[in-house]
Amino acid sequence: MSSIGRIVNSIFSGSNENTLALAAVNFDFSLVTIEAPKEFKPLGSAIAKTRRQDAEEGKPHQTARRLGALFEDVLPSFPKLVEAFGQRVSEIVLWAAATSGIPAIGVYLLSCLLAQAWDSKQATALWVELVKQRQQEILSKLANNHIVSKSSVFSARQEISREDLAIWDNSARSFIRSANQAKQRESDQLMLIVKYLRFPITSSGSTYASVLFVWKEALVNVEALLSGTPVDASSGLLLLAFRSWYLFPDLIVLGKGPPKHVPFHDRLFPAGGSCTLGQEKSMSSKPEGIQWSLTFSHLRYYGDPVVVQSNPNSSRVTFDEFVIAVLGHVFRKWGVSRRRHKDAAQWIVDLWDLISKSARAANATRQFVWLKVLAKAAENILDSDPENAIKNASLLHFGRQRGGFILSPQN
Incomplete structure (x- = not known):
């Protein structure tokens, strides 16, 4: 075990730690590398040594660890999704989040959602807001004697700069570019379905609450599909998840006429893991695909928050x-x-x-x-x-x- 690992264990192992006192410790645990889940191992052995070293020790890894620790307490359990995404990613590319722990993989999944739905400037602004709100939430719970994990407290005190978050967002966009090529047929087929339906992403509350709701709902429902449990979807969040994570369950599309079965033959989904799409009734006759509207507080350095609508329906073309x-x-x-x-x-x-x-x-x-x-x-x-x-x-x-x-x- 490395010296840093021994320090981590010694800090976390005592039974009488005062969490408030620990909050004052300026320990950068983001330097710790965690063994990647076995599903990601083929990728680790395939990438070049210099790229692997950068992924395990560079900025993307540090940001992944900090974000993973920051949001780990709000994540549901998603072992099937970790396994499936690991296999899918090993077909394409990704390593920094894999060596940063399960929570970091969950945060990377969120990064892919945001990168697919928003442009880089908007996604980075969202990350700035999410990090700020989450850090405030952790410190508020700590001050009011709520149970908060020590790693979350440490991460709440770490600076995660806008530049770091922009690099983190760019890593998700790099994955999406590679995945679009590797899974072009499936992506095109899904887009043909989305284009002629209306699937707004509905959520309420603050931007922070809305993003966390969409993220957790996507994790829970895709996890169910990967476990062989059928899921009904009337919101666009699951379609956004399929596009962002390049996981393609069979679809049953409801509309005029009999239900239409759209098989994708994705080997990662067991029998029974199909998604039924019942589109929301549109006020107009023109379909609008997936839509997500959020209020951005950090899109500009100065000025009032602005309401922006995503456009994940447009796809990059060759x-x-x-x-x-x-x-x-x-x-x-x-x-x-x-x-x-x-x-x-x-x-x-x-x-x-x-x-x-x-x-x-x-x-x-x-x-x-x-x-x-x-x-x-x-x-x-x-x-x-x-x-x-x-x-x-x-x-x-x-x-x-x-x-x-x-x-x-x-x-």
Whole structure:
């Protein structure tokens, strides 16, 4: 055992400690590394030595330990989720939280929720508010003789800077970028479902209370699904959790007509662990997907709190997908109707094939590189399978509606 570990044990082992006195000890327990759960071990052996050392000793690890200790008393038990997320993450990437203890993994799950729902500036502002409110809550309970874990008290006295929280948020975004590539098919399939439904995230009380409610409800319900217990969901928080944690149970979607079963075949969910989606009735005919509205007190350094609504329904697109949206704008400018999209795509492919095979193929490639890019997008439209055809149609539609805004100030 390390010298730091012996110090931790000696501080925590006595039976007559005065917690108030301990609160005055300026001990940085965030430097302690905890053995990762076994489900995360394949990841630890796969990452480079320098990256592993940074994850176990650098800023992300220290922030993970501090946040884990700060919020450990409010976390429900979620062993199945730790196991499942460990296996899923080992397929993708993550280590700092894994070596910082179970509470830190729970906090990392929250970080993924916030990173998926909000941009980096908003998510960091939320973390500043959450840390401040939690530290005040711990010290208030301590002053009023409530039982508070010693590690929480230590963490309440540790400074967690906005910069540290921004780095912590960025680590979640890095995971999400990798996971989007590793689980693109499942993510796209889930987004197609979300896009045409209305699932607001409903909660009440302060921003702090709202975030903790969403976080804990997501943990408890995904834990139930992973235990083989079916769950009904009328709020968007579970859909946000599935998107953020890249765990995909089978869905039963209720709406007009008979219930629709959407299988994802995720091996991490046992039989029976399916989620039934009963969407909330919308006041308008236009679906709005997942929506989460919160009041931000720390979005700006000065000024009154502002109410902001998240937009987790928008997904990042690849360059090839972006060009398909551009092609939608081109088709609209050319006066091509939606039902003639494939005909126009075939014409572009044929035109590029003719030019590229001409006697001046090299010069043509340089002069008409824009046409080559469009031709590749057109080929993707013509060769797409039924699942990708739906997504491509959505990208073309977006390009027709908003392409002018993307490409130039004037439409």
